[in-house]
Amino acid sequence: MLNVTRPALAVVAAIAAAAFTLTGCSNSEKASTKIDTPGATTTAATVAAPKGKTCVIDDFKVAGEIGKKPTVTVPQDCDPPKELLSKDLVPGTGPEIKTGDKVAVDYSLVLFSNSKNLDNSYDRGQPFALTVGAGRVIKGWEQGLVGLKQGGRRLLVIPSDLGYGPDGSPPEIKGGETLVFVVDGTKAG
Helix, strand or coil, rough: CCCCHHHHHEEEEHHHHHHHHHCCCCCCCEEEEECCCCCCEEEEEEEEECCCCCHHHHHHHEEEECCCCCCEEEECCCCCCCCEEEEEECCCCECCCCCCCCEEEEEEEEECCCCCCCCCCCCCCCCCEECCCCCCCCHHHHHCCCCCEEECCCEEEEEHHHHHCCCCHHECCCCCEEEEEEEEECCCC
């Protein structure tokens, strides 16, 4: 016979209640569950119900001309990808970005979870300067910018593990967030 203490039973009951709450949600609902256990820290988690299909790069739509702030449409009928997705929307004709290059790029960042345009360089009128591979930006950019040509526009869909990870960058970017970037290569080499 198992020797089960009252705190252990409380944890089991809380987990069972959370599981019941989550299974009662439809595919379009989100569930928020708080688990209160004596001696434990209270935590809250929001879990989106899976859609059953993973997004591919062509599910994301980008409108607008290069050099101007784009409009990005994030799909609502698929789950975020678990790997970096990249697509050149405009191929570009200038030098190709390589690791170690000092570059300037314009960008727009949209959050996958809520389609919010969180940040962009177009409104500031100032491209973002960086050295690719120097470790000063997220891994998704380090990997995703390589090969982009000057004068080109690239769509990057960056999973959490190549972005801000499980901790996010509060308060705007929650843990586990997938990032959608449109990047214009303004200067390479």
